[in-house]
Amino acid sequence: MYALSLMFVVLAIVLALLSLASLHRQRPHGEDDSWRDRLPLLFRLVRPVVGLFAHHVAERMNPGYRDLLTERLQRGGVGYVMRPEEFVVTRRMGLVTGVILCLMLMPLAGEAASGWRLALIAAALLFIPLGLLYPDLWLRDAIKRRQALIQKQFPFLLDLIVLTMQAGLSFAAALGHAVERLPAGPVREEMRRVLRETRTGVTRREALGRLARRTGVSAVRNVVGAINHAEETGGELAGILLSQARQLRRERFLRAEKLANQAPMKLLLPLIGLLFPVTFLIIVFPLFIKARDSGTLAFFF
Known part of the structure; x- marks a missing residue:
């Protein structure tokens, strides 16, 4: 029986290697990757395998879904790291990895004690949705x-633009000078x-409209709308940008105040679930020991 199982495993490995070799021959060679930013370590490790399947996925992707993924990747700052089809392949590889880990843990669950068996089975099955959803969770956190960071740095950009415009420069020249003096971050990348x-x-x-769509930040959309409106009506752009910077800082202060007010409510559940039981045990356990030693418990039981 063991020899038969080993034979099936070897056959599966051979078929997988033949399939990968066939995909490698069909993969277009000579692709220029100079446009990419520095790849994350995990993606660098799996990219050779991702590249084997990416062009097949690209041929079958819905254009609307491709545009949606492209927008999400740009908002996360990884639009120059991976293509939409590569992200889809990465998600499927996560699912396969989760299934493999699940199958590896199942034999351990069968050999475990009855008290741990159900927990190990649940942990093994948890790897499957976790492997599938991890790329999306990672991208959501990156966004x-x-x-x-954009909401934090954007008022500083507006202040620099206003200062340079008050020195006599036009908006286009002021924007170029301000971008060069910005600290490294997403605002500098987007404005460049x-x-x-x-x-x-x-x-x-159009360039500012694309900026607002790429970032997906309401503050950027408001500033872009104010700039377009000032150009249409001939308003004073420096004054409008200064008022927008003040408004953004005011909104950021209100968000921080709101989060500070929500903190006690968020701490309430860990406090009730973790701290109170421990405090109760520390107080009651010595009393229980003393009552047991003195024979007081015999009166109740």
């Missing part, structure tokens, strides 16, 4: 972190992209 697009012939209105 939230990046949007938080806006400058590149305007230099290649894209109108400033």
Whole structure:
């Protein structure tokens, strides 16, 4: 029986290697990857396998779904790290990895004691949805972190633009000077992209509109709308940007105040579930020992 199982495992490995070799021959060679940013360590490890399946997935992807994934990758700051089809392949590889880990833990669950068997089976089955959902969870967290940095750094950009415009520069020249003096971060990356697009012939209105769609931050959309409105009506742009910067800081202060007010409610559940039981045990256990030694418990039992 063991020899038969071993034979099936070897046959499965051979078939998998033959399939990978066939996919490698069909993969288009000579692709230029100079456009990519530095890849994360985990993606660098799995990228050779991802590349074998990516072009097959790309041929079958729905255009609307591709655009949706592209937008999410750009919002997470990884639009120049991986393509949408590579993200889909990574998600499927996570599912396969979860299934493999589940199958590896199942024999251990069968040999475990009856008290641990159900827990090990539940842990093994948990690897399957975790492997499938991990890429999406990682991307969602990347989007939230990046949007938080944009909301934090964007008022500083507006202040720099206002200062340079008050010194006599136009909005386009002030934007270039401000971007060069920004600290490294998502705002600097996005504004440099806006400058590149305007230099290649894209109108400033369209470049700013793309910026608002890429970031998905309401503060950026409001500023872009205010700039477009000022250009249409001939309003004073420096004053509008200064008021927008003050408004963004006020909104950030209100968000921080709201989170501070929510903190006690969020701490209530860990306090009730963890701290109170421990405190109760520390107080009651010595009393229980004394009552047992003195024979007081015999009166109740």
